[in-house]
Amino acid sequence: MTNLKNNKMIALWIIIILIGTTLTIWGSLKLNDAWTKADELKKQHPIPDFILLDCDFEITFSKEQTNIIEEAIYSKISMPEGNVSDINQLPVLIFFNENREGLEKYALERNILNNLKTVIVNGTATSKDSTTLISFYSNENNIYIGSKEKSKESYIEILRYNKDEGTFTGRMNNIQLMTEVHTASQYLLDLNQITFHIMFSGQIKLRKVENVYLKTTRTKYFYI
Incomplete structure (x- = not known):
């Protein structure tokens, strides 16, 4: 047993x-x-030679340039009643537009548009364990000012003017950033920590940036 x-x-x-x-x-x-x-x-999802930036932003111009912009807006916009200068929030996309109508009928000083076109972006992206590191920087000489729906080109829209605050809100679309890979990994999905800096040339001051996307022509990868 x-x-x-x-x-x-x-x-x-x-x-x-x-x-x-x-x-x-x-x-x-x-x-x-x-x-x-x-x-x-x-x-x-390999790291490409360049990535694209989309973001919403808020800027101010110098007092002199703001006065020039206001004068152009008030001289071109008419209202059946009241005074346009009494309105605080004004749509201004037509004044910041390089299409034929914008340049012929609503043209701002060329240097104002050129300062918008010269936007500088740089930053880095790393993985949690720091085994992957890339840097990126703007290399853009052909930014269009105005709206280009469903376009893959780089363009900047200035959408609204807030008179009380003296600020302009807008959006950057498809701003091209060149990438440099500093580590062995070659893949975008290894990255998850992003730092970046944006500035305009001239007397334009950046006050706010939000809804930032880093992407390729096919896929949005990072929301900041």
Whole structure:
């Protein structure tokens, strides 16, 4: 009886060990499969030679330039009743537009538009463990001022003027940033910590930046 009991216990332990080994092998296979899929996904998103920036922003011009812009707005916009200069929030996209109508009928001084076109962006992106690091910087000489719906070109829209605060709100679209990779990894999905700096030339001051996207022509990768 004792031998039979011992044999049953031995058989039970063998079964338990076999089940445990099977579960371990299955678990390892599942884990390896997950790693393989993650690695394959990552390899579908290599770091490109350039990335694109979208963002909303708020700026101020110098007092002199603001007066010039106000004068252009008030001389071109008419109202059936009241005075346009009494309105605090004004749509101004038509005045900041390089299309033919904008340049011929609502043209601002060329240097105002040129200062908007000379936007400087630089920054870095790293992974949590700092094994991946890239830097990016603007390399843009052909930014369009005005609206270009569904365009892949770089363009900047100045949308509204707040008279009380003296601020202009707008949006950057598809601003091209050149990338430099400083570590061995070559994949965008390894990155998750972004720092950046934006400034305009001339007397334009940047007051606020929000809704920032770093992307390629096909995919939005980072929202800041």
